[in-house]
Amino acid sequence: MRTLIEHLHVLRFTLQRLLLTPNASLLNILVIGIALSLPVGGYVLLKSAQSLGTQIAGTPQISVFLAAGTSAGDIERIGDRLRQHAAIKHIEFVPREAALKKLQQSTGLSDVISSLSQNPLPDAFVIYPKDGSVATLEALRDELKTWPRFDHVQLDSAWIHKLAALLDFGRMAVAILAALLSFALIAITFNTIRLQILTRREEIEVAKLIGATDAFIRRPFLYFGLTQGLLGGITAWLLVAGSLMLLNHQIGTLAQLYASNFSLQHLSPGDSLALLGFSAYLGWLGAWFSVSQHLWQIEPR
Numbered sequence: 001m002r003t004l005i006e007h008l009h010v011l012r013f014t015l016q017r018l019l020l021t022p023n024a025s026l027l028n029i030l031v032i033g034i035a036l037s038l039p040v041g042g043y044v045l046l047k048s049a050q051s052l053g054t055q056i057a058g059t060p061q062i063s064v065f066l067a068a069g070t071s072a073g074d075i076e077r078i079g080d081r082l083r084q085h086a087a088i089k090h091i092e093f094v095p096r097e098a099a100l101k102k103l104q105q106s107t108g109l110s111d112v113i114s115s116l117s118q119n120p121l122p123d124a125f126v127i128y129p130k131d132g133s134v135a136t137l138e139a140l141r142d143e144l145k146t147w148p149r150f151d152h153v154q155l156d157s158a159w160i161h162k163l164a165a166l167l168d169f170g171r172m173a174v175a176i177l178a179a180l181l182s183f184a185l186i187a188i189t190f191n192t193i194r195l196q197i198l199t200r201r202e203e204i205e206v207a208k209l210i211g212a213t214d215a216f217i218r219r220p221f222l223y224f225g226l227t228q229g230l231l232g233g234i235t236a237w238l239l240v241a242g243s244l245m246l247l248n249h250q251i252g253t254l255a256q257l258y259a260s261n262f263s264l265q266h267l268s269p270g271d272s273l274a275l276l277g278f279s280a281y282l283g284w285l286g287a288w289f290s291v292s293q294h295l296w297q298i299e300p301r
Helices: 002-020 022-057 072-083 096-107 110-114 134-144 158-199 201-209 214-257 269-297
Strands: 062-066 088-094 124-129 150-155
Touching: 022 158, 022 214, 022 269, 062 134, 072 088, 072 124, 124 134, 134 150, 158 201, 158 214, 158 269, 201 214, 214 269
Parallel strands: none
Antiparallel strands: 062 124, 062 150, 088 124
16 A cells, blocks of 8 residues: 555656656657657558458458269268358358359340350359458468369468558558657657656756665656656647548548448457557556666666
């Protein structure tokens, strides 16, 4: 209980320190918030782009063409086996007669097709996997190729590879930007705490003279860095949320022209908590580095 009271006292003292220099504190918090909002905004755009890409491209499908002469009993057994597969959401059976009729209607070559002596198209299954990732689709395709009575297994994965490559590039760019800005935010907190240590040098010397431990002296500076980082994270969240609100208003007008309901996705509760926790950690880490480097240099004279 005593330890908790001490931490609450230090936290109250930290908030007072922030309020004593409102202009400098506000400027630092804004810088942290703006810096964090850039990679977070990129992350949100990537999630929305992935969702849009999936909508445009449609649900991934695998087409399985059966070997000639496959009996009705074999087709029924194959269908049951496919339905029981853990990676398959549902299937559609396309009889060769239905496929020929659809081809006849869609190509406009009904006279040519009618002149054929026999139906050249095979029976087929259209498979809808549960997971649309590239690795899962290709693994399922390779597995189905080994099944008996399957003459050809086709996966139209060109668009999947393009979308995945584009999203991977975007994720790498966002990760690099986040790493660079994280170092910058640590440096900002490092310099802020360094200035505080220098301005409170005499106070720290007196505290050491009366027996204060390094942990006791370090605690308010760490709380200051953590609080500043947390407030910067809240600012970043507000900036991203406000930007998404404005953009979605404009996107809504554009989407109506194309009969679409697309909108940019907001940060989920989990992503929001991760942002706040990460920003607070960056502030604490910058303060820890600064205190570790400068506090030992101050000794009572």
